[in-house]
Amino acid sequence: MRKGTEWGIGTTALLVIGIIMAAGYFALPQIMQKGEDPVWAVPEGNPQHGAGAIIRYGCFSCHEIAGIRKATGRVGPKLHDIREQMYIGGVLANSPDNMAKWVRNPRRFSPETAMPDLGVMDQDVLDIAAYLYKH
Template sequence: MHNVAIALLAVIALAACEGKPPSSDAITGGNPQHGLDAILRHGCGACHRIDGVPGAYGTVGPALQNIGERAYVAGKLPNSPENLQMWIRFPQRIEPGSAMPDLGVDEIDARDIAAYLYHQSR
């Protein structure tokens, strides 16, 4: 019975490896469509170029395409969904004096924005 359990676990693990990479909502816990809405509501495009966001042609901050491929968030934090969400919510705590202002983004919007950005980089 023990060997059967091990074999079953191996099959499940292999099946997981052969599928598509996890979706951006699975990675972040957010919803990319709600993220687009949050990006528009918080005015992120005023400072950033963001693919797929109408009017997001800002040049103050970096362009946000391919964010999932970057090693760091804000040049400071290792790139992970948690760190991206923390940066979106509290940029001045992480890098005081940064051009990125605290915009009052709540936890749900940060998750959704991160889901959108990671989704766009696929």
């Protein structure tokens, strides 16, 4: 009788530990999900509008961009997971501020780059940066 109770407590404790570990395992990817990290947040930018701007300015014709079906261009690099990258265009340290600078005037930072200055408007720059860091 006593032995049985101890066994029961031991099993319950193991079960509880197991449930906590499983919860941690499933919750972690949610916590780490893209867009949550404040370093890459562009609070003034709207990623949904960014997707539209990427189409309007023709970025898709030169870049492969996650989540935009038309964006299959291979003139420039793929922009998937751009937040993992150290530099933008090989010249600017990767940050939301520098992303905005690059999209606005790439040739100011890399005069011989094939990426043209596209006259992207200020709000569109922020929206595009918000989109790129989420995808």
